[in-house]
Amino acid sequence: MTVPGLHTPRIRVLPERVKNQIAAGEVVERPASVVKELVENALDAGARELRVDLEEGGVKLVRVVDDGRGMGPGDLELAFVSHATSKLSEVEDLRHIATLGFRGEALASIGSVARARILARRADDENGWAVEDLGGLIGPVEAAGTATGTTVEVRDLFFNVPARRSFLKRTATELGRCLDVLQRLVLSSQGVGFVVTHDGGRVLDVERGMDLRARVRRLFGPELADALVPVEARGGEVALSGLVAPPRFSRNDSARQMWFLNGRPLKDRLLTRCLQEAYRGFDDVKRQPVAFLALALPPDQVDVNVHPTKSEVRFREERKLFPFLLGALRAAVARTDMATPGAGLLVPAPRAPSWPGDGQPTWVPRAERPRAGEIEVREASPSAPDGTAEPALFEPGPERSGPVLQIARTYLARALPDGLEIVDQHALHERVTYERLKEQLARGAVEVQRELVPELVELARSEVAILSAHLAALGRLGIELAPFGPTSVAVHGLPALFPRRAAARLVRELVATLSEGGELPGPVELLEHVVHSMACRRSVMAGDELDERERADLLAAAARLDHDQTCPHGRPTRVRLTLAELERAFHRR
Numbered sequence: 001m002t003v004p005g006l007h008t009p010r011i012r013v014l015p016e017r018v019k020n021q022i023a024a025g026e027v028v029e030r031p032a033s034v035v036k037e038l039v040e041n042a043l044d045a046g047a048r049e050l051r052v053d054l055e056e057g058g059v060k061l062v063r064v065v066d067d068g069r070g071m072g073p074g075d076l077e078l079a080f081v082s083h084a085t086s087k088l089s090e091v092e093d094l095r096h097i098a099t100l101g102f103r104g105e106a107l108a109s110i111g112s113v114a115r116a117r118i119l120a121r122r123a124d125d126e127n128g129w130a131v132e133d134l135g136g137l138i139g140p141v142e143a144a145g146t147a148t149g150t151t152v153e154v155r156d157l158f159f160n161v162p163a164r165r166s167f168l169k170r171t172a173t174e175l176g177r178c179l180d181v182l183q184r185l186v187l188s189s190q191g192v193g194f195v196v197t198h199d200g201g202r203v204l205d206v207e208r209g210m211d212l213r214a215r216v217r218r219l220f221g222p223e224l225a226d227a228l229v230p231v232e233a234r235g236g237e238v239a240l241s242g243l244v245a246p247p248r249f250s251r252n253d254s255a256r257q258m259w260f261l262n263g264r265p266l267k268d269r270l271l272t273r274c275l276q277e278a279y280r281g282f283d284d285v286k287r288q289p290v291a292f293l294a295l296a297l298p299p300d301q302v303d304v305n306v307h308p309t310k311s312e313v314r315f316r317e318e319r320k321l322f323p324f325l326l327g328a329l330r331a332a333v334a335r336t337d338m339a340t341p342g343a344g345l346l347v348p349a350p351r352a353p354s355w356p357g358d359g360q361p362t363w364v365p366r367a368e369r370p371r372a373g374e375i376e377v378r379e380a381s382p383s384a385p386d387g388t389a390e391p392a393l394f395e396p397g398p399e400r401s402g403p404v405l406q407i408a409r410t411y412l413a414r415a416l417p418d419g420l421e422i423v424d425q426h427a428l429h430e431r432v433t434y435e436r437l438k439e440q441l442a443r444g445a446v447e448v449q450r451e452l453v454p455e456l457v458e459l460a461r462s463e464v465a466i467l468s469a470h471l472a473a474l475g476r477l478g479i480e481l482a483p484f485g486p487t488s489v490a491v492h493g494l495p496a497l498f499p500r501r502a503a504a505r506l507v508r509e510l511v512a513t514l515s516e517g518g519e520l521p522g523p524v525e526l527l528e529h530v531v532h533s534m535a536c537r538r539s540v541m542a543g544d545e546l547d548e549r550e551r552a553d554l555l556a557a558a559a560r561l562d563h564d565q566t567c568p569h570g571r572p573t574r575v576r577l578t579l580a581e582l583e584r585a586f587h588r589r
């Protein structure tokens with residue numbers, strides 16, 4: 001009996017080209033992955049000077065030129081073939097891997113989804129050699145003129161995989177990711193010089209001799225670099241070294257938290273947790289500390305082969321490792337300068353009135369309660385440099401009811417016919433500002449307050465590049481910025497409703513949004529995001545002394561809104577104590 005189709009088995013071994021394209025899905029997600037693999041290869045080849053050229057966020061071109069050991073014609077025959085590597089030959093070798101690469105997958109994967117070309121020459125060879133891989137079609141090795149070292153060019157990423165190409169984000173986003181990868185590599189590779197260009201302009205460079213702090217200064221500016229405190233600890237075969245920042249530099253994202261394991265940048269959940277733990281009590285636990293840390297341990301103590309991009313690892317002796325790290329890090333964090341800038345202006349607050357009992361009465365808003373005798377830290381109020389006064393915070397309100405007390409520069413209290421009301425001035429101010437801005441945006445007319453002397457905000461080079469791509473759109477929201485040198489932007493104007501001193505924070509929030517999500521949100525979403533993230537951090541209004549008129553105006557402005565019971569994040573703006581509640585509290589009933 002014959003069954004039709006019996007002789008043609010359904011299972012087939014996939015052609016090499018298809019295999020590579022599938023594998024590419026794991027290794028190559030976007031231009032940043034190409035950058036990472038190529039730079040790691042160059043570092044593995046002993047490069048001392050590296051040049052990285054990007055075009056259109058790396059989608060059009062990623063070119064890495066190194067002065068490392070190069071390759072001969074025989075190497076080039078195999079360079080684009082999968083599982084071809086010079087770094088490992090037995091599974092046993094995985095136990096003590098010391099190079100950044102080892103799987104022999106990167107070039108094969110990249111070549112299968114782009115137009116790639118390698119030019120290489122060894123020091124003793126008379127000439128160099130070249131080979132191409134055009135979307136999986138590997139060409140012959142040919143003689144070519146080139147300097148000692150290797151150049152790998154990757155053009156038109158995903159030109160033959162439209163589905164993946166469509167997942168790429170706009171240029172600024174892809175560039176941001178490439179630069180994030182490069183910053184990590186630049187900081188982990190001391191002794192190596194880097195020059196990075198994008199569309200022909202220099203975006204990043206460090207010289208070979210620069211140490212970690214000098215590199216941080218070049219990348220992220222002097223304010224951060226000068227505040228960093230060194231960590232240096234050794235426990236058995238493990239060594240930890242690096243720099244940690246004071247808690248005030250902590251951020252919502254982990255763009256400036258870097259771990260390097262035996263010279264390899266990695267993002268490891270446990271290490272991140274460990275660092276956060278080290279800042280506990282000094283910082284809001286939800287924020288990400290800024291630190292640059294190198295961990296050195298014998299290669300057989302760690303398994304790096306758990307993830308295709310090698311960014312996650314497994315430690316063999318976690319139980320010993322973490323207490324050691326935590327101890328060293330906590331000691332370093334404690335040595336950082338915890339004072340808020342402007343500490344010279346410390347003003348002891350008048351003693352906060354003590355609240356009934358020490359247990360928390362139900363009507364007192366949680367965490368926001370000032371502790372008796374607590375010193376309040378207050379930043380200098382930004383006196384406009386040209387002598388003009390700050391714009392009025394609120395339009396004057398018509399109705400003036402009874403006196404409004406300000407408590408601990410945070411709460412406003414006033415009598416109501418039926419009891420008393422305590423308002424969180426910060427939360428309420430946020431709501432008022434938010435509603436006004438929304439209304440102005442809806443009318444297409446945001447009032448901008450321009451500064452004669454712009455405030456400068458220090459950023460990473462990559463962040464300046466990202467912001468630069470959005471200047472016009474931001475301008476339409478009343479946020480007027482201009483790049484000012486490689487690592488700062490000047491804030492020329494802000495919506496008049498924003499407090500002046502929120503400028504730096506606002507810009508940083510913007511950068512964080514833009515580098516995460518990529519797309520510039522629409523005006524209302526942007527507003528929402530900015531207000532949201534600036535808020536609930538007491539940065540805008542808590543701690544501001546309000547005069548009698550400002551207090552009344554704030555309350556009046558809020559009274560005109562449809563909704564003023566919560567801040568834009570849902571925290572209550574006011575707590576009321578009715579007469580009945582007071583009577584119960586005083587046992588009159």
Ligand code: ADP
Nearest residue numbers: 041042045085086101102103104105106107150
């Ligand atoms: P892996 O790095 O895991 O070995 P790759 O596919 O990234 O795999 O590279 C394959 C091989 O090509 C490497 O093992 C190395 O021998 C060679 N190679 C790649 N890039 C370079 C370079 N920049 N300089 C010298 N040799 C290189």
Ligand code: MG
Nearest residue numbers: 041101102106
């Ligand atoms: Mg490699």
